[in-house]
Amino acid sequence: METYDVITGNDAVAWGARLSRVEVIAAYPITPQTTIVEKLAEWVDKGEIDARYIAVESEHSAMSAAMGASAAGARAFTATSSQGFLYMFEMISWAAGARTPVVMAVVNRALGPPWNIWSEHTDALMARDTGWIQFWASNNQEALDSIIQAYRVAEDKKVILPAMVMLGGFVLSHTAMPVRIHDQDKVDQYLPPYSPPHYVLNPKLSEPFAYGNILFPWDYAKVRLSIQRAMENSVDVIKKAAREFQEIFGIWHGDLIKEAYTDNAEMLIFALGAVAEQAEATAELLRKKGYKVGVVKVRVTRPFPKHEIAKLANKVSRIIVIDRDISFGWDGILAGEIKATLHEHNVDTPVTTKIMGIGGDDILPDHIEKAVKEVYNK
Amino acid sequence: MSEIPDNHLILPISKPTKGAGGKTGSWRVFRPVILEDKCIKCMMCWMYCPEAAIEAHSRNEVPKINYDYCKGCLVCKEVCPVSAIKSEREGE
Numbered sequence: 001m002e003t004y005d006v007i008t009g010n011d012a013v014a015w016g017a018r019l020s021r022v023e024v025i026a027a028y029p030i031t032p033q034t035t036i037v038e039k040l041a042e043w044v045d046k047g048e049i050d051a052r053y054i055a056v057e058s059e060h061s062a063m064s065a066a067m068g069a070s071a072a073g074a075r076a077f078t079a080t081s082s083q084g085f086l087y088m089f090e091m092i093s094w095a096a097g098a099r100t101p102v103v104m105a106v107v108n109r110a111l112g113p114p115w116n117i118w119s120e121h122t123d124a125l126m127a128r129d130t131g132w133i134q135f136w137a138s139n140n141q142e143a144l145d146s147i148i149q150a151y152r153v154a155e156d157k158k159v160i161l162p163a164m165v166m167l168g169g170f171v172l173s174h175t176a177m178p179v180r181i182h183d184q185d186k187v188d189q190y191l192p193p194y195s196p197p198h199y200v201l202n203p204k205l206s207e208p209f210a211y212g213n214i215l216f217p218w219d220y221a222k223v224r225l226s227i228q229r230a231m232e233n234s235v236d237v238i239k240k241a242a243r244e245f246q247e248i249f250g251i252w253h254g255d256l257i258k259e260a261y262t263d264n265a266e267m268l269i270f271a272l273g274a275v276a277e278q279a280e281a282t283a284e285l286l287r288k289k290g291y292k293v294g295v296v297k298v299r300v301t302r303p304f305p306k307h308e309i310a311k312l313a314n315k316v317s318r319i320i321v322i323d324r325d326i327s328f329g330w331d332g333i334l335a336g337e338i339k340a341t342l343h344e345h346n347v348d349t350p351v352t353t354k355i356m357g358i359g360g361d362d363i364l365p366d367h368i369e370k371a372v373k374e375v376y377n378k
Numbered sequence: 379m380s381e382i383p384d385n386h387l388i389l390p391i392s393k394p395t396k397g398a399g400g401k402t403g404s405w406r407v408f409r410p411v412i413l414e415d416k417c418i419k420c421m422m423c424w425m426y427c428p429e430a431a432i433e434a435h436s437r438n439e440v441p442k443i444n445y446d447y448c449k450g451c452l453v454c455k456e457v458c459p460v461s462a463i464k465s466e467r468e469g470e
Contacts, residue, residue, distance in 0.1 A: 099387065160387055198387055213392045222388050229386035 002183045009172030012140040012179050013079065013105045013165070014039035016147025018049050019187040020103075023074040026054040026065035030084035031117050032169040033107040037079055059084040063091035063102070070100035070162075071201040071211070075151065075194045078102065081169060082109035085123045095162045096131025096227060098211060099198055101154035102162040103147060108273070108324075109169040110359045118360020119168040121272055121325040125301070125333045131227045133163035133234055134301040138277040140177045142253045143167045145245065148182075148191055152241045157197045158233040168274040168324075170360065182249060190248050231303045238300060256305035258297040259312070261287055265294030267376055268312060270338055271322040272298055275356075275363055279322060282368040293372055304337055310345035313338075318375050319349050322368070324357040397447060402429070406450030408465040414440045416462035423454035423463060 007015070013036045017025070025044070027037035044053040052069075056062045059080050066076040080088055085106060095102050110120035128134060135150055137143035143165065150163040167173055200206060215223065235256065242255035252258075260280045262268065269279045276297035286293045296312055298305065313319055323332025330336055335353035342349060354371045357363040392398060412423070417440045424434040424441045431448040434441035443454075455463040 099389065158386060198389055199391060207393060209391050209393045211392075212390050215390055219390075223390050226386050226388035233386050 002186075003181045005179060005181060006176045007140065007179050008035065008174050008176050009137070009140045009143045009167045010035040010107065010174065011039055012144040013147055013167065014043075015179070015181050016144040016165075017077045017103075018043060019144075019182055019184060020077075020148050020151045020191055021075065021188075021193070022049075022051055022077040024052050024054065024066065024069035024076045025078065026056055026062045026069065026076070027078045028056055028059050028062050028080070028084060030059070030081045032109055032173045033079045033081040033084070033105065035173070036105055036107070040077075059088035060091055063088045063095060063104075066102045066104070067091065067095045067098055067100045068201075070095075070102050071098060071199070073194070073196050073200045073202060075155075076100070076102045077104070079105035079107065081107045082111055082123045085127070086111070089127070092127055092132065093130045097223075099160045100162060101151070101160055101194070103150045103154060104162070104164045105143075105147065106164050106166045107169050107173045108166055116359045117169065119171050119274075119324065120358055120360065121166070121323070122333070124164060124166045125325050127164070128302050128333075131161060131231070132302060133159070133161055133231075133238075135163065135165045136273040136276075136297075136299055136301065137165060137167045137172065138253075138273050138297055138299075140172060140175075140179045141251065143172060144179055144181070145249070145251060145253060148187060149241050149245055151194075152191050153234060153237050155194050156234075156237045159230050159237050160198055161227070161230050161234065166273060171274045180251075186248055190245065235303050235305075238303075254297055254299045256298075256300040256303070257308050258299055260295045260297070262294035262296065262312060264292060265316055266292040267294070267318040267320065267372065268316050269293060269295045269320045269322060269368070269372070270298055270309070270334060271295070272301070272324070272334060275322055275324050278363055278365065279368055282365040282372075285365060286369060286372060291372060291376060293376075298334060301334070301337070304341065306341045306344065309338060309341050310347050313342055313349050314345075314347045316349055318378070319351045320371055320375055321351060321353050322363070322371070323353060323355050324363070326355055326358065401446050402449050403431075403444075403446045406445075406448060406468055408450045408452055409445070409468050410443060410448065410450065410452055410454050410463050410465050412440060412443065413462045413464060416460055417441075418460055418462070420459060422457045422459060426453050426457045428453060
């Protein structure tokens with residue numbers, strides 16, 4: 001039965017995993033992710049969900065266990081943040097190469113030193129080259145729904161890649177909002193049980209074999225190219241998953257991007273996750289003040305929505321990219337990606353990077369308004 | 379070079395087969411040698427060999443080392459309870 005509740009982003013993620021009928025959860029606690037897996041552990045303990053919970057000694061092992069479960073044909077889930085994410089990094093790359101469609105929630109948190117537990121996007125953006133599909137949730141409902149959509153996309157026979165769903169630490173993870181918890185039957189209709197089309201590492205089902213032994217360069221390149229092809233396939237799969245989600249649940253979070261106030265806009269703001277949600281609220285205020293500002297939530301950073309972004313960028317005269325992250329010695333990470341996209345598509349709209357909210361500093365409408373006014377009449 | 383296959387799911391799967399990695403015996407520096415008159419046919423060497431390069435078909439026979447694949451790790455020499463395996467440097 002469909003219900004409504006006021007829950008945190010982390011509880012919403014746990015509900016997303018529960019409704020997706022995850023079968024194996026392997027995780028190690030880290031702030032601000034911990035309450036996701038605590039909630040799931042509680043449900044497993046009470047027998048409310050039919051899943052195996054593996055308490056591991058590190059994030060590296062968490063991903064290893066999740067990957068092993070997925071290779072054996074189970075729907076696997078894990079969650080992490082920041083330092084734990086980096087500790088897991090070797091296995092993050094491996095999970096994509098192993099073609100294990102694990103779904104992981106990444107609660108974005110700044111990296112040390114100095115120690116900091118608050119929101120920043122640099123952690124997950126570091127993994128944009130690993131072969132994972134990357135979703136960014138901008139509110140708690142989207143966090144829940146993106147977990148379900150992520151499984152749908154990751155397990156699609158044309159894709160078979162792992163997917164991560166990001167949500168801002170504390171801004172979403174520990175902030176309660178009204179969330180619709182969907183009817184289980186509807187979710188089952190949207191997301192059928194996982195049925196691996198490629199291999200099942202299970203001695204009861206097949207002859208023994210090994211995955212990923214050494215290959216010489218030419219054969220290695222063929223295998224790695226197939227990851228690129230799967231990423232290319234995922235563009236249409238993500239769009240279809242978003243459309244069908246809307247048909248069944250009546251909710252539209254966007255597909256690779258979500259537009260707001262982009263009609264006849266002269267300037268566009270690009271941002272990720274909750275920052276984009278804040279930019280959308282600010283754009284509403286700025287429109288009333290006569291500024292023709294639109295917002296593009298970049299909902300997926302891999303595959304990167306190049307065509308969609310170039311098309312929108314071509315219609316405006318100014319672009320601001322708000323980055324709650326930085327690639328030291330280069331630029332805001334999203335800004336860098338957007339500049340490369342525009343160059344590739346011969347769009348010469350000037351792009352201004354605004355790096356804000358590093359280490360969890362609040363990004364308020366005043367800050368966004370100031371940034372817009374600085375660039376708007378230039 | 380052949381044409382690049384255009385497939386989104388190319389899987390590096392390997393099935394166990396004899397000598398999949400080539401004749402790894404050429405890696406060997408030390409050669410284990412079973413002393414037939416000392417061997418008690420306990421099969422400890424056969425069980426511990428990490429490369430399955432020791433062949434034994436019955437408890438009545440002295441096991442045989444397959445030098446095509448034995449890498450010379452000498453685990454067999456270590457585990458032999460009656461010191462019936464000696465080692466010789468290759469090429470001497």
